[in-house]
Amino acid sequence: MSTGIDHLRELRKRGLLEKAYDQVAAALAEEEPGGARADTAAAGRLLGGLDPEAVLSHHPATPVVTVAVTGQSTVGQVLDPLRGELARHGLLLRPVLGEHGTYLRDLTDPTSELHAAAPDLTLCLLDAETVFEQVPGVWRPEDVEAAACEVLDRCAALADAAPGTLVLNTLPLPLTYSRQLIDHRSRARLGAVWREFNARLLRLTERSPALVVIDLDPLTADGGPVTDARLARYAKVRLGAGLLAGYAREVAHLARALRGATRKCLVLDLDRTLWDGVLAEEGPDGIAAAGTLRGEAFGAFQTCVKQLASQGVLLAVSSKNDAAEVARVLADHPDLVLRERDFAAVNANWEPKDGNLADIAGQLDLSTDALVFADDSAAERAQVRHGLPGVAVVPLDDEPATHIARLLADGWFDAVGLTDEDRARTGEYRARRARRELHAGSGSHEEFLRALGLRLEVGPPRPHEAARISQLTLRTNQFNLAGGGLTEAAVKGLAADPEREVLVARTADRFGDNGLVGAVLIGRSPGQWRLENLWLSCRVLGRGVERAFVAVLLSRARRLGLHTVDARYVPTARNHRAGDLYPSCGFAVRRLPGSGEHGDGASGYRHDLTVLPGIPGHICVTESGKAPR
Amino acid sequence: MSAADLTGLDAFLRIVGDDLGLDVEHPAGADLALTEVPGWDSLNLLRLVVLLEESGHRVPVHRLLEAQSLRDIHTLVKEYG
Numbered sequence: 001m002s003t004g005i006d007h008l009r010e011l012r013k014r015g016l017l018e019k020a021y022d023q024v025a026a027a028l029a030e031e032e033p034g035g036a037r038a039d040t041a042a043a044g045r046l047l048g049g050l051d052p053e054a055v056l057s058h059h060p061a062t063p064v065v066t067v068a069v070t071g072q073s074t075v076g077q078v079l080d081p082l083r084g085e086l087a088r089h090g091l092l093l094r095p096v097l098g099e100h101g102t103y104l105r106d107l108t109d110p111t112s113e114l115h116a117a118a119p120d121l122t123l124c125l126l127d128a129e130t131v132f133e134q135v136p137g138v139w140r141p142e143d144v145e146a147a148a149c150e151v152l153d154r155c156a157a158l159a160d161a162a163p164g165t166l167v168l169n170t171l172p173l174p175l176t177y178s179r180q181l182i183d184h185r186s187r188a189r190l191g192a193v194w195r196e197f198n199a200r201l202l203r204l205t206e207r208s209p210a211l212v213v214i215d216l217d218p219l220t221a222d223g224g225p226v227t228d229a230r231l232a233r234y235a236k237v238r239l240g241a242g243l244l245a246g247y248a249r250e251v252a253h254l255a256r257a258l259r260g261a262t263r264k265c266l267v268l269d270l271d272r273t274l275w276d277g278v279l280a281e282e283g284p285d286g287i288a289a290a291g292t293l294r295g296e297a298f299g300a301f302q303t304c305v306k307q308l309a310s311q312g313v314l315l316a317v318s319s320k321n322d323a324a325e326v327a328r329v330l331a332d333h334p335d336l337v338l339r340e341r342d343f344a345a346v347n348a349n350w351e352p353k354d355g356n357l358a359d360i361a362g363q364l365d366l367s368t369d370a371l372v373f374a375d376d377s378a379a380e381r382a383q384v385r386h387g388l389p390g391v392a393v394v395p396l397d398d399e400p401a402t403h404i405a406r407l408l409a410d411g412w413f414d415a416v417g418l419t420d421e422d423r424a425r426t427g428e429y430r431a432r433r434a435r436r437e438l439h440a441g442s443g444s445h446e447e448f449l450r451a452l453g454l455r456l457e458v459g460p461p462r463p464h465e466a467a468r469i470s471q472l473t474l475r476t477n478q479f480n481l482a483g484g485g486l487t488e489a490a491v492k493g494l495a496a497d498p499e500r501e502v503l504v505a506r507t508a509d510r511f512g513d514n515g516l517v518g519a520v521l522i523g524r525s526p527g528q529w530r531l532e533n534l535w536l537s538c539r540v541l542g543r544g545v546e547r548a549f550v551a552v553l554l555s556r557a558r559r560l561g562l563h564t565v566d567a568r569y570v571p572t573a574r575n576h577r578a579g580d581l582y583p584s585c586g587f588a589v590r591r592l593p594g595s596g597e598h599g600d601g602a603s604g605y606r607h608d609l610t611v612l613p614g615i616p617g618h619i620c621v622t623e624s625g626k627a628p629r
Numbered sequence: 630m631s632a633a634d635l636t637g638l639d640a641f642l643r644i645v646g647d648d649l650g651l652d653v654e655h656p657a658g659a660d661l662a663l664t665e666v667p668g669w670d671s672l673n674l675l676r677l678v679v680l681l682e683e684s685g686h687r688v689p690v691h692r693l694l695e696a697q698s699l700r701d702i703h704t705l706v707k708e709y710g
Contacts, residue, residue: 009647045650049668076672230690231678241679
């Protein structure tokens with residue numbers, strides 16, 4: 001049987017790899033015999049001779065990830081698996097390799113080659129020698145503790161100095177060090193010191209938004225030896241091929257997440273995927289997700305899926321079954337962990353699954369490349385792969401005990417950080433469905449708005465909301481009045497700026513809470529506000545929230561005794577819909593100081609606060625923060 | 630790949646070329662200094678160590694790291710089996 005790797009080898013022989021780079025991801029997504037995955041390190045070796053520029057000349061839209069690699073020991077061998085893992089996701093690696101043993105200079109010297117390359121990701125591979133090179137040849141756990149403290153300080157400093165997102169890793173403790181201590185009390189002490197170091201390293205990510213620490217412990221627990229003693233000794237390869245393959249996979253998922261290409265929805269088959277048995281043949285009594293050995297394995301899989309859902313992964317069903325029977329089972333089968341309310345869409349019918357997945361994507365306003373599809377049937381997987389190549393396919397098989405590992409192997413939903421809004425997403429989509437049904441059942445749009453019971457709250461953000469504000473401003477394109485967004489660090493910085501202020505908008509309606517959906521960045525000077533930028537999530541547009549938000553801001557300004565509110569609109573490729581917001585709220589056009597010099601096409605507006613715009617009658621407004629009534 | 634595959638020089642060169650992604654001419658490439666092999670970098674030797682290990686050959690690593698040409702390596706493979 002010809003595999004994806006064979007296909008690549010053939011392309012390489014014919015000198016067609018660059019020209020056919022757009023086929024590489026699909027080739028690597030093909031299943032190997034037995035449902036195994038392709039050897040991505042081998043694929044990465046085959047792709048090693050690729051000229052990234054030549055690939056780009058054939059396929060200019062190929063997303064490129066520039067990755068700088070440096071570290072304690074020999075690190076170049078991470079490039080093969082990394083190149084392969086990125087290729088699986090359609091990404092093209094542009095590597096920059098630091099000199100062996102010079103990671104401190106590589107990362108902290110702004111004139112280094114690594115800095116000059118402006119990498120998206122900087123990998124600094126650490127290993128036990130990072131600590132042990134500072135420990136004398138004859139040592140006690142106290143020596144390791146002192147050395148680990150120094151290394152930790154160094155790592156904390158690197159997080160601020162390194163270009164791009166810095167990726168560090170926890171240090172596996174080699175048995176050959178542990179066993180050099182012959183008493184159990186000292187070994188325990190070493191183990192504790194070592195883990196305290198790793199724990200503190202992991203905790204550095206809590207204060208450094210641009211730092212990611214990959215925990216190698218779960219990878220070594222799953223994947224065998226950290227390295228080979230001979231390669232470690234003779235070639236300074238202290239992290240072996242197996243471990244680096246796992247590491248490279250984590251890094252590729254991170255690169256994908258940083259590009260915003262995180263998948264959003266998991267579409268699941270039912271029979272032999274979520275439960276044992278075939279519903280249409282054996283009836284509800286013939287299926288099991290508890291109570292039998294195999295049944296319990298399916299139950300554990302459902303619990304794992306629910307855990308993903310609790311973090312904002314949308315769930316959907318695509319199953320060849322009768323809809324009514326599936327609805328009954330999801331409602332009252334005693335074995336099930338997942339219920340109808342856990343799913344944003346349930347498509348149970350006898351139509352081909354590619355069409356059903358396209359339909360599910362449509363229902364949820366997602367593109368099909370936001371979907372992940374898990375099914376135990378090779379035929380269904382092949383049909384979806386063929387019909388919808390953008391969908392990621394998880395090959396489950398007839399062994400339910402491995403369902404969880406197979407589902408999680410590709411980290412399709414990995415993100416750098418989650419916000420409260422992410423966690424509440426399933427409820428949000430369910431509410432969206434209910435709103436759509438209400439709209440369809442209402443006689444007019446006005447009737448729908450009145451029935452919606454919309455509430456708008458405007459006030460200062462809460463301290464923990466910086467991440468959400470940053471996410472909103474960076475992801476909002478359509479209702480982004482001046483273009484651009486704020487990083488989390490910038491949002492936090494504004495809290496300490498006496499001349500600037502951020503106010504946020506939250507909405508809710510009878511179907512649920514939308515959370516933080518709007519933000520405005522205000523510049524304050526005596527008697528005046530300048531609305532420097534205003535962002536509003538497209539989820540709430542079309543219901544009068546945009547005008548109500550501005551009306552509340554103007555009324556707040558008047559109550560604060562101000563004379564004018566200035567605002568500006570800077571057109572971008574995507575925000576034309578927001579172009580008439582300020583004029584529609586009674587702002588007058590004003591000439592911008594220095595206009596015509598920047599060439600950004602900005603329009604300036606001023607409101608004198610004499611006649612305030614009304615708030616639409618269907619919106620109930622509350623305000624918080626310092627604004628006298 | 631099994632141990633038997635690598636005993637003939639031609640098969641050795643072909644498989645090594647395929648797996649390491651190198652363009653090795655048969656048989657002239659066997660006698661080139663490793664650094665002269667098109668596409669060769671220092672990591673190839675490490676990959677080769679892993680490759681031989683995976684295919685059941687027990688060549689001492691320090692000897693592989695000292696090899697000067699692909700023919701040297703092939704000789705070691707035959708010597709240690």
